[in-house]
Each structure stands twice: as structure tokens, then as C-alpha cells.
Amino acid sequence: MTSSPGGFVGESLTELAKAAAQFHMTHEPEADRLWRDGLRLTMEILDPLNGMNAVEPPLAAKVALIITTVQSLQCSHSLALQGYFLQAANLLRAPVEYIVAAHYLQFRPSEYVGFTEDKVPTPKFETMKKHVRQGLRDLVGKKQAANFDEQIQQIYKELNPFSHVDKDCLRLVMKQGERGLTILVGPDEDANLYAAWAGRAAFLLSLLILTLVWTK
Numbered sequence: 001m002t003s004s005p006g007g008f009v010g011e012s013l014t015e016l017a018k019a020a021a022q023f024h025m026t027h028e029p030e031a032d033r034l035w036r037d038g039l040r041l042t043m044e045i046l047d048p049l050n051g052m053n054a055v056e057p058p059l060a061a062k063v064a065l066i067i068t069t070v071q072s073l074q075c076s077h078s079l080a081l082q083g084y085f086l087q088a089a090n091l092l093r094a095p096v097e098y099i100v101a102a103h104y105l106q107f108r109p110s111e112y113v114g115f116t117e118d119k120v121p122t123p124k125f126e127t128m129k130k131h132v133r134q135g136l137r138d139l140v141g142k143k144q145a146a147n148f149d150e151q152i153q154q155i156y157k158e159l160n161p162f163s164h165v166d167k168d169c170l171r172l173v174m175k176q177g178e179r180g181l182t183i184l185v186g187p188d189e190d191a192n193l194y195a196a197w198a199g200r201a202a203f204l205l206s207l208l209i210l211t212l213v214w215t216k
Contacts, residue, residue, distance in 0.1 A: 017187045020081070020082050024081055031195040031198035032198065034198050035198040038201065038209075039070070042208060046066070049063055058109035058112040061112040062102050062211075069095040069099055069204070069208055070208070072094055073091070073201055073205065083186075083189055085197065086162060089162035090162050092201060093156070093159040095204050097125055099204060099208055100129055100132055101128055102208075102211045104123065104131055107131055107132060107135030108131055108135075155200060155203060158200070172184075
């Protein structure tokens with residue numbers, strides 16, 4: 001635990017964040033490598049799309065969703081590494097919706113206007129999931145489509161509390177110890193949390209890479 005009552009004397013938040021980053025890289029090197037390698041691989045796949053001209057609107061909308069996902073996951077990694085787990089979790093939640101939306105446009109490219117035109121409503125998350133499930137049934141079979149749907153539901157359920165006022169998010173800054181509750185004003189050092197966040201990010205990156213493979 002990096003910060004504690006009175007723990008800021010002579011130390012800045014920047015110094016504490018650096019210490020937390022070193023702690024997590026030292027105590028969870030595999031989790032850190034998993035997250036970094038996933039981001040690196042994703043960027044390598046994205047590289048041919050950089051600077052594309054005269055992009056058709058359906059593809060542009062899909063690629064915009066993919067890029068937004070990658071940027072969110074990059075920022076989430078940076079914050080989790082520095083011990084800001086609540087903020088990192090918040091940045092993991094939105095990519096669940098972005099990834100579902102990118103899959104949705106894979107199966108229903110004509111619906112891109114819902115993501116580009118102000119007067120056209122963006123499809124609701126449940127609606128997009130429904131069409132993705134239907135599209136995957138035709139592509140990979142009923143069992144794998146159901147598995148994808150269950151995994152999306154599970155990770156969305158896990159991450160959703162961190163985007164709202166919720167006990168799960170508050171517990172990240174109120175630590176229960178032998179002396180009662182401790183408030184963390186600065187970053188935290190928690191190898192278990194860092195590994196858990198890395199696992200969720202790796203799962204999201206695997207779904208994103210699947211979307212990128214389809215984006216030709």
C-alpha cells in the first residue's frame with residue numbers, strides 16, 4: 001500500500017506513482033508483459049490502417065471504434081501500473097461497448113450512420129449484442145456465439161460498478177485493515193489487483209484482435 005495517513009510528507013504523488021509502477025512490474029512481471037504485449041500486437045495489426053485515405057464510411061466508423069478501444073486500454077494500463085485502479089477500471093469498461101459496436105458493424109455495415117450522423121440514434125448496447133450474437137451464429141456456430149455473449153455479459157457486469165457510485169469502486173480507496181478503514185489519497189500498490197486488471201485487459205484485447213483480423 002503506497003499511501004497512508006500522513007504519507008505525503010516529503011513525497012509527491014508523482015514519486016508515489018513511480019514507486020507503485022516499479023512495485024507492480026517487479027511483483028507481477030507476467031501480468032505486465034501480458035498487457036504490454038497485447039497492446040504491442042494490436043498496434044502492429046493497426047499499423048497498415050494508419051494514414052489511410054478515401055476510407056469508406058462503414059470502415060471508418062469501425063476503425064474509429066477500434067482506435068478508441070486501443071487508446072482506452074493504453075491509458076488504463078498506464079493508470080493501473082501507477083496504482084490508480086479505480087480510474088483504470090473505468091477505462092476498461094467503455095471498450096466492452098466499443099468492441100461490441102465494432103463487431104456489430106462487421107455484420108451490419110449499413111448501420112454505420114448511427115455512429116457518424118447526429119440525426120441518427122446510435123444503436124443501444126443490447127441491440128448491438130443481439131445482432132452480433134446472430135452474426136456469430138452464422139460465422140462460427142451457435143455454441144461459440146453463445147460463449148462470446150456470455151463472456152461479454154460477465155466482463156461488463158464486473159466492470160460496470162466502477163463507472164458509477166458503487167461499493168466496489170469505493171473499496172478501492174477505503175482499505176479494511178487490522179485498525180479499521182484506511183483512506184488512500186494517492187496511488188496504491190496491489191499486485192493482485194494489477195494482475196486482475198491485466199487479465200481483463202488481455203481478454204478485451206483478444207476480442208479486439210479478432211475484430212482487426214476481420215477488418216480487411
